[in-house]
Amino acid sequence: MSIDGWDEAPAGATRPSPSIKDVAALAGVSPGTVSNVLNRPEKVAGATRDRVESAIRELGFVRHGSASTLRAGHSRTIGLSVIDIGNPFFTDVAAGVEDLASERGYAVILGNSSGSRVKEERNLLVFAEQRVRGVLITPSDQDPIRLDRLRERGISVVLVDHPAERPDQCAVAVNDVTGGAMAVEHLLAGGADRVAYVTGPAAMRQCQDRRRGAERALAAAGRDPRDLREVAMPAMTAAAGQQAAEKLLAQDVLPDALFCANDLLALGVLRGLLQAGVRVPEEVSLIGYDDIDFASASTVSLSSIRQPTYQLGRAATELLLDECDNPDTHAHQQIMFQPDLVVRESTR
Structure with missing residues (x-):
């Protein structure tokens, strides 16, 4: 009787574990070739590797990982x-x-x-x-x-x-500096006047670089980089983005364009704005960063900076x-x- 290709041993019997030599004999190769398939598969021709891997599956061979680790360090x-x-x-x-x-x-x-x-x-x-x-x-x-x-x-x-x-x-x-610049250049090309940056922890290099790029785009457009308003959040999650939206809505003047340091923040901001009755993009343009799958599937599909x-x-x-x-x-x-x-x- 077999289950998923594994033969059952008789009750009370212990099946001896197959060895590298057993795999080599079944595949018609040397034990050294089996070792290469296990440790350096890129060095073995595809057809040979397939034969060895088939033999490994058929025999149910499992190498002793701890022993090989101790030998190799x-x-x-x-x-x-x-x-x-x-x-x-x-x-x-x-x-x-x-x-x-x-x-x-x-x-x-x-x-x-x-x-x-x-x-x-x-x-x-x-x-x-x-x-x-x-x-x-x-x-x-x-x-x-x-x-x-x-x-x-x-x-x-x-x-x-x-x-x-x-x-x-x-x-x-x-290149997150370039990415941040691309995001704000796009917002400015759409007529943005009051740009804000919704970001995460200040210690994160990605947040710093994306801000530098945003400031670079403002300077290139003849704007004062110090005009970039910032809303810094302790996390870069959708929940943090919604909290950021609440902070922005509580201010006297709502920015007309928002650049978020990642898409999760942007999706949270989007939810907060829509719940407050703010129209996106008619009243506020919004762009994220990363281009995760959810960006294209949101209620208002999200513009974003795509990373590979x-x-x-x-x-x-x-x-x-x-x-x-x-x-x-x-x-x-x-x-x-x-x-x-x-x-x-x-x-x-």
């Missing part, structure tokens, strides 16, 4: 630490990371810092205890010390959605695995993607 895992896994931006980044890692025979351990340095440090400690090959991280702040501790342990680190501060560090990011989120994850993973697998030839890179403007119903 590390595991076939990488760590991914993000600021907010509830934000679809990071979900898409994680999908890019996991897809490429899986293709290369790696598993991914996910840590969610919630923007907390303390929680982030706990995540990094767990990664180190699990002997991960490397870590991908969107750091909660600019302090590099905890990342240097990982490198001292021989754990490679790549920054995700965050530019590198030094040349010996790989990083993949999006999935590509961010894959590119960062490619750099990390190259550094892990080829330490002698690896060249550190800082990859900067460019954002795109997506215009929908929420702006004039």
Whole structure:
């Protein structure tokens, strides 16, 4: 009798675990080839790899992970630490990371810092205890010390959605200064006079850069960058966006254009404005950042600055695995993607 292709052992019997030699014999390859499929699958031809993987499934082979980890000093895992896994931006980044890692025979351990340095440090400690090959991280702040501790342990680190501060560090990011400028240029082109910026925690590099871009666009249009009104929220969620809308509505003069530091804030602002009877975009133009899937599906479809989120994850993973697998030839890179403007119903 079998369940999902796994043969059941007779009652009271213990089935011996299949070995690499058993897999090799069934697939018609050498044990070294099986080892390569398990540890360096990119080095094995596709047809051969398929035969070995078929034999692994047929035999129900499971390698002894702890033993191989002790021999190699590390595991076939990488760590991914993000600021907010509830934000679809990071979900898409994680999908890019996991897809490429899986293709290369790696598993991914996910840590969610919630923007907390303390929680982030706990995540990094767990990664180190699990002997991960490397870590991908969107750091909660600019302090590099905890990342240097990982490198001292021989754990490679790549920054995700965050530019590198030094040349010996790989990083993949999006030009948020350009993105912020694009957003405000679009608002000004639609006739905006009073522009406000709804943002998150001041310590976040992304919030700072997007504001710099907004100020740059105002200056280029002959406006005083100091005229940019700011509503800073402790979180970058839809609930925080709705609270920001309430703050704006309580002011004497409502801005006629709003740039939000991410789409979740913008969607919350949109809900708050519509509930108050404010027409978008007739009375207030509104643009977000990230272009998450919900942006196009909202009651008033949201204009946004699009980031290549999935590509961010894959590119960062490619750099990390190259550094892990080829330490002698690896060249550190800082990859900067460019954002795109997506215009929908929420702006004039």
